Amino acid sequence: MHVIFLHGRPASGKHTIGVKLSELINVPLFHNHLAVDTAKSLFAFGTPAFNRMRSTIWKSAFAEAAKAGQSFIFTFNPESTVDPKLITELHSAIESVGGKVHYIHLVCSRESVLERIGNVTRTRFGKLTDPELFRAIEAQGGFDFPSLPEALLVVDTDLHDPGAAAALIAKAVEAAHSGA
Numbered sequence: 001m002h003v004i005f006l007h008g009r010p011a012s013g014k015h016t017i018g019v020k021l022s023e024l025i026n027v028p029l030f031h032n033h034l035a036v037d038t039a040k041s042l043f044a045f046g047t048p049a050f051n052r053m054r055s056t057i058w059k060s061a062f063a064e065a066a067k068a069g070q071s072f073i074f075t076f077n078p079e080s081t082v083d084p085k086l087i088t089e090l091h092s093a094i095e096s097v098g099g100k101v102h103y104i105h106l107v108c109s110r111e112s113v114l115e116r117i118g119n120v121t122r123t124r125f126g127k128l129t130d131p132e133l134f135r136a137i138e139a140q141g142g143f144d145f146p147s148l149p150e151a152l153l154v155v156d157t158d159l160h161d162p163g164a165a166a167a168l169i170a171k172a173v174e175a176a177h178s179g180a
């Protein structure tokens with residue numbers, strides 16, 4: 001059992017690549033905004049109640065998948081409202097059953113983020129879509145987060161379209177499982 005942990009800044013392609021990767025390797029996608037949007041239905045983003053609810057959803061999903069031996073793809077936007085200790089807890093839930101977490105870092109230029117952030121497909125999940133708000137959050141340190149564990153692969157989404165990025169990730173994860 002394994003988790004492919006796609007992480008990167010807003011509009012780096014996490015969901016789009018996650019969908020392609022899910023189709024390619026037939027592993028479900030547990031998209032970050034499933035928890036975010038659920039918590040936002042009751043509480044304002046970043047409030048203590050929102051943060052607790054989002055954290056509870058993530059921890060429950062990881063724990064239940066681990067118990068069931070269910071591999072999955074997870075998307076994550078490192079940002080300041082997430083307790084950094086949560087990453088260790090999620091990772092431990094998977095490793096406690098002998099599973100493996102493969103961190104995949106998606107990167108792109110700031111210009112690409114600003115260009116992509118207003119894409120209408122982002123509104124479906126209540127994602128950040130305002131370039132000015134992105135700039136303000138960025139200036140206030142809202143996207144600051146400690147480094148995540150070492151990535152199995154770093155994919156520059158300025159250089160690879162979603163299908164190619166998904167294929168690179170699938171190949172890297174397969175190689176990690178075969179010991180290559």
